[in-house]
Amino acid sequence: MADRRTVFFISDRTGITAEMLGNSLLSQFEDFEFLRETVPFVDSAAKVQAVIRQVNETAVRDGRQPIVFSSVVDEAASEMIRRDVHALTLDLFQIFIAPLEAELGSKSSHTAGRSHGIANSNDYFARMDAINFTQTHDDGAATRDLAKAQVILVGVSRCGKTPTSLYLALQFGVRAANFPLTPDDFADHKLPASILPHRARLFGLTIHPDRLHRIREERRPASKYAAIENCRHEVREAEELMHRERIPMLDTSAKSIEEIATTILHRAELARHIY
Amino acid sequence: MADRRTVFFISDRTGITAEMLGNSLLSQFEDFEFLRETVPFVDSAAKVQAVIRQVNETAVRDGRQPIVFSSVVDEAASEMIRRDVHALTLDLFQIFIAPLEAELGSKSSHTAGRSHGIANSNDYFARMDAINFTQTHDDGAATRDLAKAQVILVGVSRCGKTPTSLYLALQFGVRAANFPLTPDDFADHKLPASILPHRARLFGLTIHPDRLHRIREERRPASKYAAIENCRHEVREAEELMHRERIPMLDTSAKSIEEIATTILHRAELARHIY
Numbered sequence: 001m002a003d004r005r006t007v008f009f010i011s012d013r014t015g016i017t018a019e020m021l022g023n024s025l026l027s028q029f030e031d032f033e034f035l036r037e038t039v040p041f042v043d044s045a046a047k048v049q050a051v052i053r054q055v056n057e058t059a060v061r062d063g064r065q066p067i068v069f070s071s072v073v074d075e076a077a078s079e080m081i082r083r084d085v086h087a088l089t090l091d092l093f094q095i096f097i098a099p100l101e102a103e104l105g106s107k108s109s110h111t112a113g114r115s116h117g118i119a120n121s122n123d124y125f126a127r128m129d130a131i132n133f134t135q136t137h138d139d140g141a142a143t144r145d146l147a148k149a150q151v152i153l154v155g156v157s158r159c160g161k162t163p164t165s166l167y168l169a170l171q172f173g174v175r176a177a178n179f180p181l182t183p184d185d186f187a188d189h190k191l192p193a194s195i196l197p198h199r200a201r202l203f204g205l206t207i208h209p210d211r212l213h214r215i216r217e218e219r220r221p222a223s224k225y226a227a228i229e230n231c232r233h234e235v236r237e238a239e240e241l242m243h244r245e246r247i248p249m250l251d252t253s254a255k256s257i258e259e260i261a262t263t264i265l266h267r268a269e270l271a272r273h274i275y
Numbered sequence: 276m277a278d279r280r281t282v283f284f285i286s287d288r289t290g291i292t293a294e295m296l297g298n299s300l301l302s303q304f305e306d307f308e309f310l311r312e313t314v315p316f317v318d319s320a321a322k323v324q325a326v327i328r329q330v331n332e333t334a335v336r337d338g339r340q341p342i343v344f345s346s347v348v349d350e351a352a353s354e355m356i357r358r359d360v361h362a363l364t365l366d367l368f369q370i371f372i373a374p375l376e377a378e379l380g381s382k383s384s385h386t387a388g389r390s391h392g393i394a395n396s397n398d399y400f401a402r403m404d405a406i407n408f409t410q411t412h413d414d415g416a417a418t419r420d421l422a423k424a425q426v427i428l429v430g431v432s433r434c435g436k437t438p439t440s441l442y443l444a445l446q447f448g449v450r451a452a453n454f455p456l457t458p459d460d461f462a463d464h465k466l467p468a469s470i471l472p473h474r475a476r477l478f479g480l481t482i483h484p485d486r487l488h489r490i491r492e493e494r495r496p497a498s499k500y501a502a503i504e505n506c507r508h509e510v511r512e513a514e515e516l517m518h519r520e521r522i523p524m525l526d527t528s529a530k531s532i533e534e535i536a537t538t539i540l541h542r543a544e545l546a547r548h549i550y
Contacts, residue, residue, distance in 0.1 A: 003379075005379070013534070014533045014534055014537040015537065016295070016446070016533055016537065017292075017295045017296050017299055019550070020291070020292045020295060020296075021292050021295075021296055021346075021367060021368075021371075023550060024288075024292055024346070024348075024368070025368065025371050025372065025375060026375075028348070028372065028375075028383035028384050028385065029375065029379055029381055029383055029384070030384060031381060032379060032381070036550055038541075040537050040538075040541060041537075041538070041541075067375070067378065071296075071299070073299075073303070088374060088375075088378040090371050090374060090375070092296060092367075092371075093296075093299070093300065095370070096296075096300050096365050096367075097300065097303065099363060099365060100300060100301075100303075100304065100342070100363075100365070103342065103363040104278075104280070104304055104307060106304055106306060106307070108303035108304055109303050109304070109305060110303065124531075125493060127438070127532070128438065128490070128493075129493075131437065131438050131441065132437075135410075135413065135437065138410065162406065162407075162410065163402070163403065163406050163445070166406065166441055166445060167445060170438070170441060170442060170445060170532070171291070215403070218400060218403075218404075256399075257402070257445070258289045258291055259288070259289055262289040262290065262291065262315050262316075263315075263316070266313075266315060266316075275294070275298060275311055
């Protein structure tokens with residue numbers, strides 16, 4: 001049986017950064033099972049006391065100290081947590097503030113809520129604009145404004161176009177359209193007419209037929225659409241079409257949405273509107 | 276004029292974690308202007324050498340050393356970067372590995388690509404399922420499967436329902452539907468019939484009329500829809516309706532999508548399907 005440990009992600013903001021870095025670190029210890037608890041918005045003395053109590057009760061219950069990933073920006077709160085919890089506390093934020101202050105020759109403002117705030121309204125509108133655009137241009141739904149797309153993802157049904165487009169819009173503010181390649185296009189041996197004028201901004205996604213088969217089976221079990229022979233045929237035809245048309249191509253089979261989106265962002269040199 | 280510094284985010288994976296933590300740290304230094312450069316997928320000796328060269332050329336060009344946020348998992352690559360760049364290097368990953376190894380009494384595997392990989396296929400399907408559901412149930416588009424929604428966001432047009440739903444699906448794997456409250460509903464003084472059976476899972480978003488006006492003006496300038504009087508009227512009616520129906524409510528005006536989504540996740544105690 002795997003060794004079990006309780007892990008807390010504590011933040012005076014959303015906790016998303018602490019979760020991301022913490023999980024990335026924990027994934028390096030494969031023989032353990034981690035029970036995760038995120039405690040966000042710890043932004044008052046009462047909440048600091050409450051989370052310290054919660055961690056310490058867990059230590060007693062577990063019979064061993066929990067692991068705490070803290071990204072608390074407020075210096076006093078962060079110190080109190082480090083001092084009073086019975087846990088291995090890894091402070092993801094404070095530890096880097098001192099060297100940054102020294103390098104920049106400037107004191108930090110120690111204020112929570114800046115990075116995911118909406119201080120910068122241009123960012124907000126760029127993000128909304130990208131999300132609207134991407135929603136409207138999902139799966140070939142609209143073709144009118146394709147000239148405004150920064151990138152148009154193409155590929156067979158269920159190869160990852162929609163989640164990748166949404167991630168590009170949400171995370172990077174990129175206006176990403178997507179367009180399916182279907183058996184009709186393969187029969188014609190050419191790209192759909194509506195995306196032809198935008199060939200320079202096409203980016204192809206492909207996928208291993210076995211994986212496509214599994215994904216389609218989840219959606220329409222025992223259908224022709226999901227059959228392995230059909231998946232093999234569609235993938236082969238799509239890859240040939242993209243190859244012939246010199247469309248850059250990425251295999252999504254072993255990749256997460258984050259990896260696919262980041263790869264496209266860099267390979268297609270898309271301008272991001274959010275940092 | 277603001278003091279300008281070049282910042283690199285270097286990773287052997289997507290760089291998203293390094294960007295998030297790095298930007299959160301940088302946001303504490305308001306008097307500086309940071310030029311950001313992300314270098315992801317630094318996963319070979321050649322790429323390590325290339326990024327070291329890039330940083331050092333920047334140091335010469337800028338006449339001062341850049342700041343490097345590194346989240347490189349590979350120990351040798353990470354050491355080489357720390358040793359050879361002329362920069363303030365903040366290693367977001369390695370610094371925490373040693374205390375974790377000591378606490379767990381176990382060596383880490385030092386392998387890149389675990390946290391955003393697709394090792395866990397259940398996670399992948401849960402995420403896809405949530406994204407599909409959320410896309411299908413955006414803006415009241417489908418009402419058939421609302422019983423399967425974990426949460427149904429309600430509010431006036433442009434108060435943040437769509438981006439919040441998408442973020443809940445992408446980041447947490449939550450099946451989030453959303454449904455608009457319109458002037459028709461206000462005239463009827465009751466909730467739309469199709470969401471009435473799901474009242475326990477409704478969550479209201481509201482917004483300051485001034486902000487709503489600005490957002491709607493971006494979309495339909497000088498329309499009745501965007502007029503400040505109309506925004507005031509719709510927001511007042513929507514808030515009254517939600518109050519009367521005892522629907523929990525969150526003001527999105529000064530919040531980012533991350534903050535809105537995280538608040539709902541915790542306040543509505545939604546089960547997340549991705550960590």
